[in-house]
Amino acid sequence: MVYIGWRGDHGKDLSRRYRIFDRVHLIPAGKYRRYHGQSLINKITDFRTMALNIRDFFRVLAGTIVSYRLLGQIKPSVVFSKGSFVAVPVGITARLKKIPIITHDSDSVPGLANRIIGRWATLHAVGQAKGAYSYDKDKTHYVGVPVDERIKPVSxxxxxxxxxxxxxxxxxxxxxxxxxxxxxxxxxxxxxxxxxxxxxxxxxxxxxxxxxxxxxxxxxxxxxxxxxxxxxxxxxxxxxxxxxxxxxxxxxxxxxxxxxxxxxxxxxxxxxxxxxxxxxxxxxxxxxxxxxxxxxxxxxxxxxxxxxxxxxxxxxxxxxxxxxxxxxxxxxLAKPRVSQQLARLILDTAKSGG
The missing domain is CATH 3.40.50.2000 (Glycogen Phosphorylase B;)
Structure with missing residues (x-):
């Protein structure tokens, strides 16, 4: 199991915290900044945000180039996206290399990254009821949201x-x-x-x-x-x-x-x-x-x-x-067996090749 994270976060610590990862790789990536309720005038005149978004567009391009080389080396059977911005270059590469993609959305409104790469996804695992999403219902599986394994019903x-x-x-x-x-x-x-x-x-x-x-x-x-x-x-x-x-x-x-x-x-x-x-x-x-x-x-x-x-x-x-x-x-509303259901979806997709 290989984790691909953003160059600049603490991804390297994951290999020490969670031994499930065989390798950890960090790549360039960029985010598209936008704010809920911001008016069109504010968007147009927010020059700092516009400049950061333009800069990060080129980071996405760089991340896609790095991802293409990296996925060529790893040869994964499936790519799983939790929806962070680093998933975009990896998802684009998975599409180019015809690698099956599974997305997971915790929130009832999918994040921008999963909305971008979700059009190529083999399956969509979701954290809320299916009706909250615009995904293809035949590809959508309501599994819930993974949580700390120490969480349990409190008597x-x-x-x-x-x-x-x-x-x-x-x-x-x-x-x-x-x-x-x-x-x-x-x-x-x-x-x-x-x-x-x-x-x-x-x-x-x-x-x-x-x-x-x-x-x-x-x-x-x-x-x-x-x-x-x-x-x-x-x-x-x-x-x-x-x-x-x-x-x-x-x-x-x-x-x-x-x-x-x-x-x-x-x-x-x-x-x-x-x-x-x-x-x-x-x-x-x-x-x-x-x-x-x-x-x-x-x-x-x-x-x-x-x-x-x-x-x-x-x-x-x-x-x-x-x-x-x-x-x-x-x-x-609780879904206590989320991790097991997600694991089964990932393994079944990997075995079937999507």
Missing amino acids: VSLQRDYKRRLGIPIRAQLLLIVGGGLGAQSINRKVAAIMPRLLTYYPNLYVIHFSGSGHEEAVKESYRLDAADNKRLNVIGFSNEFHIYSGAADLIISRAGATAVAEFAIAGKALLLVPASHLAGGHQIANAKEIVKNDAAAMLGDEASANEYYRTVSELLDDQTKRQALASNLGR
């Missing part, structure tokens, strides 16, 4: 065990805020604004806020709490054991990225989703709407005020029956 006893491991009283309510990643500053800011009221009104509430490594200090400074309330709040940049924190939570505030939501679905968690409105294609908004349509999560828009955050969070903390219903409905 009441397991949730209590997770709380004990985190030093949180088992009878306390735990609010988990996932504010890491680019564009999460609005969540961080609004949650910080309502926190004094929440902790005062709910004396049995504990809060853990994942800020992202680059924002930890700024988020800590944004909370203005007295010493007693501060003991019930913990700001964390990053943890390799995130599944323990999410498993312990009674309510989670999160963006609507497909992988995170898939993990919460398997665990069976109550969610308040705040989809990122700035991302290209509006895929998080589409993800969240699909989940809310199934009554499997609550949702706030990116433009929601701090008061709207407080009102929605309070309603969910006060209503255990509502939280349990959301968690149960989200759990029904």
Whole structure:
């Protein structure tokens, strides 16, 4: 199994982290930058973005030349694309060399890379229901989204065990805020604004806020709490054991990225989703709407005020029956055997030659 990544990322570390890769290769590649909701005038006058896109067009050409030589050496039986921009030069090369292509889309709106190379794909594996995609339905397989193998359904006893491991009283309510990643500053800011009221009104509430490594200090400074309330709040940049924190939570505030939501679905968690409105294609908004349509999560828009955050969070903390219903409905959307299904599709395609 060979991994092909972008020259400039940390692809070489993958061979050390995951021994499944026999080799790791890095190639030049470029992305096409565009922003959801940006007007035509803004696109035309955004000269910096235009210049970067022109530069990256030539990087795609360079990556295609390198890929052509590389795939000639590797002679793969199948190419699997998760949809990052580095998949474009590899996918173009696979098409030229008549190598079968399988795409996988986690979000309900396919990424640009998979939309480009998907026209040549033998199969499309998708993370959401088939109806969300414009792919040929006969070639499309609804498998779900691969997640950390440590993620599993969280029973009441397991949730209590997770709380004990985190030093949180088992009878306390735990609010988990996932504010890491680019564009999460609005969540961080609004949650910080309502926190004094929440902790005062709910004396049995504990809060853990994942800020992202680059924002930890700024988020800590944004909370203005007295010493007693501060003991019930913990700001964390990053943890390799995130599944323990999410498993312990009674309510989670999160963006609507497909992988995170898939993990919460398997665990069976109550969610308040705040989809990122700035991302290209509006895929998080589409993800969240699909989940809310199934009554499997609550949702706030990116433009929601701090008061709207407080009102929605309070309603969910006060209503255990509502939280349990959301968690149960989200759990029904879970696809726990994604990796096995994907592996079978890849192996069958490799054996049949597409």
